[in-house]
Amino acid sequence: MTRQIIFSITLLITLAVFTFTIRRLFSYFSLTRKGFPIRNPGKRFGIMIKVAFGQSKIFRKPVIGFFHSLVFWGFCVIIFGSIEMVIDGVSGSEKALRFLGPVHDFIMASGDIFALLVAVSILIFLARRLIFQIKRFEGIEMKNRSHVDAVIALSLILLLMISLLSMNTGYAGYRKAAGAEIYGFYPVSAIIANLFSGTSEATFRVIYEASWWTHILLIFFFANYLPYSKHFHVFMSVPNVFLSRLEPLGKLTTMESINREVRLMMDPATAYSAAPADATPERFGVKDAEDVTWKNYFDSLSCTECGRCTSVCPANITGKKLSPRKIMMDLRARMREKGPLMVKNGRDFSDNRSLLRDLISEEELWACTTCNACAKECPININQPSLIIDMRRYLVLEEASAPGELKTVFNNIENNGAPWQYSAEDRLLWTKDLEMNIN
Amino acid sequence: MADLFARGEKPEYLFWVGCAGAFDDRYKKVVRAFAKILAHLKISYAVLGREETCTGDPARRAGNEMLYQMQAMQVITLLKGYEVKKIITICPHCFNIFKNEYPDLGGSFEIYNYLQFMKEKIESGDLKLNASLVNNVKITYHDPCYLGRANDIYEEPRFILDKITGNFEEMKRHKSFSLCCGAGGAQMFKEAEKGNKEIFIERTEDALSTGASVIATACPFCMTMMTDGLKYKNKEEEIKNFDIAEIVVQSLGL
Numbered sequence: 001m002t003r004q005i006i007f008s009i010t011l012l013i014t015l016a017v018f019t020f021t022i023r024r025l026f027s028y029f030s031l032t033r034k035g036f037p038i039r040n041p042g043k044r045f046g047i048m049i050k051v052a053f054g055q056s057k058i059f060r061k062p063v064i065g066f067f068h069s070l071v072f073w074g075f076c077v078i079i080f081g082s083i084e085m086v087i088d089g090v091s092g093s094e095k096a097l098r099f100l101g102p103v104h105d106f107i108m109a110s111g112d113i114f115a116l117l118v119a120v121s122i123l124i125f126l127a128r129r130l131i132f133q134i135k136r137f138e139g140i141e142m143k144n145r146s147h148v149d150a151v152i153a154l155s156l157i158l159l160l161m162i163s164l165l166s167m168n169t170g171y172a173g174y175r176k177a178a179g180a181e182i183y184g185f186y187p188v189s190a191i192i193a194n195l196f197s198g199t200s201e202a203t204f205r206v207i208y209e210a211s212w213w214t215h216i217l218l219i220f221f222f223a224n225y226l227p228y229s230k231h232f233h234v235f236m237s238v239p240n241v242f243l244s245r246l247e248p249l250g251k252l253t254t255m256e257s258i259n260r261e262v263r264l265m266m267d268p269a270t271a272y273s274a275a276p277a278d279a280t281p282e283r284f285g286v287k288d289a290e291d292v293t294w295k296n297y298f299d300s301l302s303c304t305e306c307g308r309c310t311s312v313c314p315a316n317i318t319g320k321k322l323s324p325r326k327i328m329m330d331l332r333a334r335m336r337e338k339g340p341l342m343v344k345n346g347r348d349f350s351d352n353r354s355l356l357r358d359l360i361s362e363e364e365l366w367a368c369t370t371c372n373a374c375a376k377e378c379p380i381n382i383n384q385p386s387l388i389i390d391m392r393r394y395l396v397l398e399e400a401s402a403p404g405e406l407k408t409v410f411n412n413i414e415n416n417g418a419p420w421q422y423s424a425e426d427r428l429l430w431t432k433d434l435e436m437n438i439n
Numbered sequence: 440m441a442d443l444f445a446r447g448e449k450p451e452y453l454f455w456v457g458c459a460g461a462f463d464d465r466y467k468k469v470v471r472a473f474a475k476i477l478a479h480l481k482i483s484y485a486v487l488g489r490e491e492t493c494t495g496d497p498a499r500r501a502g503n504e505m506l507y508q509m510q511a512m513q514v515i516t517l518l519k520g521y522e523v524k525k526i527i528t529i530c531p532h533c534f535n536i537f538k539n540e541y542p543d544l545g546g547s548f549e550i551y552n553y554l555q556f557m558k559e560k561i562e563s564g565d566l567k568l569n570a571s572l573v574n575n576v577k578i579t580y581h582d583p584c585y586l587g588r589a590n591d592i593y594e595e596p597r598f599i600l601d602k603i604t605g606n607f608e609e610m611k612r613h614k615s616f617s618l619c620c621g622a623g624g625a626q627m628f629k630e631a632e633k634g635n636k637e638i639f640i641e642r643t644e645d646a647l648s649t650g651a652s653v654i655a656t657a658c659p660f661c662m663t664m665m666t667d668g669l670k671y672k673n674k675e676e677e678i679k680n681f682d683i684a685e686i687v688v689q690s691l692g693l
Contacts, residue, residue: 005496035481045691060616109587119442160610180496247539247540248535248539248589248590248591249538249588249589250538250539250588250589250590251535251540252500252540254500254508254511254540254543255504255508256494258504258505258508260543261505261509262505262508262512264476265509266512283505285502309478312616312618314618314619314621314637314638314641314642315632315634317618317620317638317641318631318634318635318636318637318641319633319634319635319636320631320632320634321632321633321634322632347499348460363633364631366629366632367631367632368624368635369584369619369621369622369623369624369626369638370500370584370623370624371584371588371619371623371624372584372588373584373588373617373618375621376588376590376615389500389502391502392502393502393504394502395502395505396501396502396503397502397503397505402501402503402627403630405628405630406501406625406628406629408628409497409498409501409625409628409629410498410501410503410506412493413493413497413498413506413510414506417491417492417493417510418458418461418462418492418493419458419493419497419627419628420458420462422461422462424490424492425487425489426454426460426461426491427461427488427489427491428460428461428486428488429461429467430456430460430461430467430470430471431474
């Protein structure tokens with residue numbers, strides 16, 4: 001009974017802390033702008049199955065992608081075992097889901113096998129972080145904090161897997177030694193238990209108990225570490241894929257606020273019609289955290305800093321300052337910084353800093369070729385270019401600030417309908433010498 | 440277009456030439472090549488000529504949404520005035536904007552990129568390519584971002600080139616992994632930011648390492664960039680940069 005009480009209190013504390021953190025992070029959504037509406041649940045579900053559960057984009061880097069997918073699928077099956085542990089902890093039962101029969105056997109067996117596969121994958125990931133110099137993990141945005149964070153998260157997962165295996169070993173060992181029925185299959189742990197077949201039932205029991213507590217407490221700690229880590233992606237990536245932008249990568253969003261202005265110019269009659277009620281004057285484009293859409297912020301929370309975007313960015317490859325990963329990390333950092341201040345003092349609050357210039361420089365923004373390689377590469381469908389373009393929009397529409405050559409392009413388009421300074425009269429020169437009759 | 444419309448004739452397609460097609464000396468040859476293909480196929484089409492104007496793409500990607508929307512509304516009004524239904528584009532940037540972005544402003548048309556159009560005509564048997572006229576040269580293809588990643592057009596150019604040469608070689612980075620030429624997002628019109636290399640040189644190196652003697656492109660900006668890259672590498676004599684339309688014209692013996 002004491003055990004149940006201790007467990008229940010720990011669980012409640014875990015849930016309370018988690019809820020507190022999540023509520024705080026999610027409260028910042030109310031500061032963001034409305035983005036696209038979430039329609040088409042069927043299509044979204046399909047994308048989620050393919051991209052998230054099928055790990056389709058992870059496999060764009062097939063070798064390391066394979067190991068990541070092992071970790072992901074491992075989490076998907078191991079979570080059922082964790083749910084059983086929580087039920088056991090609260091109710092004082094052992095293997096509460098055993099009534100599921102063969103399904104329970106399957107859950108336990110796959111969890112046991114995946115624990116080993118995940119552990120091996122994590123060791124590879126740790127080696128990539130600590131021993132090999134992987135270029136993708138470096139960059140101006142990758143401060144020491146990011147590296148430490150990555151190693152902590154990976155180490156926690158490794159400990160989770162080791163404790164899971166030793167828990168299963170203890171369980172299988174003590175049941176066998178006691179001559180009791182073993183609920184569930186444990187292909188890996190049974191082998192380990194056999195290696196220590198001389199061990200007494202009591203020792204196996206101690207191993208089981210100690211590992212059980214270690215494993216569940218690690219889960220509780222991990223769950224509460226995640227929201228403060230880049231590894232928050234464990235929770236956010238699947239929903240982020242479900243909430244993907246469904247339009248072709250080549251499409252930019254149309255600014256409705258500009259559309260109203262343009263219609264007004266082209267048809268003065270509309271000037272007398274009432275402006276829509278929700279037309280509060282707001283900044284054109286993005287200058288700071290509160291100007292982004294809910295999806296930009298969601299993207300930033302989901303980013304796990306894997307750097308696949310930056311590794312394919314043509315600007316970054318050729319030594320320019322732009323790094324799509326940095327854009328996402330900067331937004332997340334800025335929201336963490338300004339979000340609480342705005343929640344307290346209102347959305348108009350200014351701390352005399354902004355996402356633009358204090359975190360993201362104009363030089364970075366103007367280096368983008370809008371090639372969409374970053375968005376195509378992102379395993380969880382983050383869209384970096386939309387934020388880059390929205391920041392350019394702020395620069396041009398609010399500050400009339402752009403590289404000189406682009407201002408010339410704007411003038412040329414306005415004056416002669418082409419980015420170059422040529423007359424429309426010359427538009428048919430290409431037909432000269434063409435021996436055919438075209439109208 | 441204005442002349443035809445005045446006579447009460449309605450051509451089936453509008454051929455959108457684009458600014459590069461009208462003003463870039465190298466790319467004018469590509470427009471001529473595609474016009475030859477259209478004539479060869481006896482397609483009923485028209486061009487807007489002096490009435491054509493910028494779609495607003497460079498302005499939009501450089502953040503000038505105001506100028507973009509003004510250009511777009513102007514173009515949409517013009518096209519609707521001529522009762523245009525089907526549009527063929529050669530420039531991927533014009534294609535993308537017509538296909539994906541004008542519908543938001545009330546401009547919905549049937550849009551064909553010339554590669555899709557030619558593939559259809561090859562499949563229907565109307566366009567008979569003669570591979571022997573191209574002598575099986577080694578060709579590689581650079582995927583323009585606004586056809587590939589932006590609109591998933593990867594197979595059409597490869598289908599066409601496959602009909603022309605048995606000696607097609609992919610670059611290391613191709614299809615959705617393709618590297619940008621460096622000119623998208625209005626970069627065409629400005630100096631690149633400070634870095635340690637120009638993007639077009641990086642991409643030209645990809646193309647050169649295939650050992651191909653022809654780099655096929657399907658975008659005016661990519662063409663400028665790859666041609667510059669070949670000049671930079673002093674390879675413009677040995678290795679040629681052709682648009683797919685030009686290669687098709689050659690294989691038609693026109």
